Amino acid sequence: MIEFLGEVAAWFADPGTWSGRDGIPTRLWEHLWISGISLAGSIAIGLPLGLAIGHTGRGAGAVVAIANVGRAVPSLGLMGLAFLLLLPLGLGVGPLPTIVALIALGIPPIVVNAYVGLREVDRDLVEAARGMGMRGREVLGRVEVPIALPVILAGVRTTAVQIVATATLAAAIGGGTLGQLIYIGFNVGDQVRIFGAALIVAALSIGTELGFAWIQGAAASPGLRGRAYVPVEPAQVGRGGGEATLP
């Protein structure tokens, strides 16, 4: 085992590991920009949807459906499907299928958390804001969203971690990312390379989780700051009794 770890260290020290198309910097950058664009896409689609449903209270059934389907569809299947559907259009090779699949995968936690966050806002506060003469949009922007912010950000964090983790699978459809390095290792049967690449992927994912946990903490009300690390929460709709019992 010590010998093996020595070989892994030697792999990291080898300049060849850090250069070229399958060098760590190239694949890391690819992993990061694909994840970044996908996260932005998921937020751009999911956040307005979740806020609209949460604010009006209409379409709660859709949130339950999105949450359930989002959890049940295998991410690998989504990638394969995006690849196969874009292939005849000449867009199958390259990062596009990965980005499409990751955006779709990232939408449910954002919608669910935005919805749940808004519904948990004290109704009396909303009434008070209305009584002060605020219009719908003002109530949303100045009362509901600020109060629901930690829950909304928890959704963004869940999505970010999921996207960075699942981007690894892009290698299976030729979409590159750091997963490519693991994939090459599997194909040539090189355990040192497999292990070294997996260490980088794991570090990146854990870094994403802790980084977004920090952002979420910094956005919380000052009285709640300084709490210990709390892991990302898989969005749970209808917890505690069964189906569709939304708060």
Added chain:
Amino acid sequence: MRIDLEWVLENLDRIGELLLEHVYLTALAVGIGLVISFAFALLIRDRPRWYGPIIGGTGILYAIPSLALFALLTPITGLGTVLTAEIALVSYTLLILTRNIVEGLRAVPGDAIEAAAGMGYTRVQRLLRVELPLAMPIIVAGIRIATVSTVGLVTVTALIGLGGLGYLIVTIGTQRGSFGLTATLTGITLAVGLAALADLALLALQRAFTPWARRRTATQ
């Protein structure tokens, strides 16, 4: 590119085998995860100090991508073995299951626990006859989420040569043959169907064993 139902019919036996393999890998992971999570939850109940380290640790595990975790285990447990796959799959169930079991036990009303103590129940009797039944809805909610996510994650084990239904998505699906789309869609459809079925079955099971919870929601 089109959907080729003949291919599905010709390969029905093979698809059935893959489906069974998928069920087996999922059930094993959730079953073992449940045992470990129960141990964690009971430890946390007796020593609340452990909550942070256990939930934090399982949370970090949860963030590691499945492909990376399979890869990290490979030098120790071998490439493409069921052991490699199961260690990773079990790891991913721990956060959700432990948290829900802890929350379920915490939600048991203090009155019920006192009444049990007053009736002379031992700790073990109290746990089995009072606390677990009352905690059941929250625990089952956790099992349902863990099961549905595990069904999805099992497909990734196709990348290390196992995979159940994932084999249809990966090995066949990404080849550019005429049945690529058919195989992928078959894999996805069966995986989603399996997840939905398992979810409904667990819900039905919970309802059957906790009739009072159903009655309460009906009157509210």
